[in-house]
Amino acid sequence: MNNPKKNIAANLRYLRNKHGLSQEEVAEKVGVSRQAVAKWESGDSLPDILKCETLADLYNVSLNDLVRYDPEEEGLPIPPKNKHIFGVVTLGERGQIVLPKEARDTLNLKAGDKLVVLGDTNPTRAGIALIDTKTFLLMTGQVIDNFLKK
Numbered sequence: 001m002n003n004p005k006k007n008i009a010a011n012l013r014y015l016r017n018k019h020g021l022s023q024e025e026v027a028e029k030v031g032v033s034r035q036a037v038a039k040w041e042s043g044d045s046l047p048d049i050l051k052c053e054t055l056a057d058l059y060n061v062s063l064n065d066l067v068r069y070d071p072e073e074e075g076l077p078i079p080p081k082n083k084h085i086f087g088v089v090t091l092g093e094r095g096q097i098v099l100p101k102e103a104r105d106t107l108n109l110k111a112g113d114k115l116v117v118l119g120d121t122n123p124t125r126a127g128i129a130l131i132d133t134k135t136f137l138l139m140t141g142q143v144i145d146n147f148l149k150k
Helices: 004-018 023-030 034-042 049-059 063-068 101-106 133-140
Strands: 115-120 127-132
Touching: 004 034, 004 049, 004 063, 023 034, 023 049, 049 063, 115 133, 127 133
Parallel strands: none
Antiparallel strands: 115 127
């Protein structure tokens, strides 16, 4: 981690702008002055742990990410709570990918686990997603045993 104070400041600036809030609005929601928010965002001071918790809840990010996430090192802005960016994978000739170890560990995936591949071809949000079959069945309420045996 480069500089925790710099990371917190960058994360707070980004999150406030992403949520379309003014420093005054954040100050009101957190119970501090606008000047305190400005100092946090400039890195001149740090919010106490209770204010960090309130800010994390306000912006729907984990407290750990609010404090420790380094957007420069990661190359991406701070993610929402319980959302992860595990890195980039390369698609093999036959369509195979290798999930990063951190993803397998975080999601408790093991060899032999079955995943459902979902796709969206809408040009504004095209992409694929993987979801474990048990969660998919719970979400959809459908039994797709024949499909999963393929």
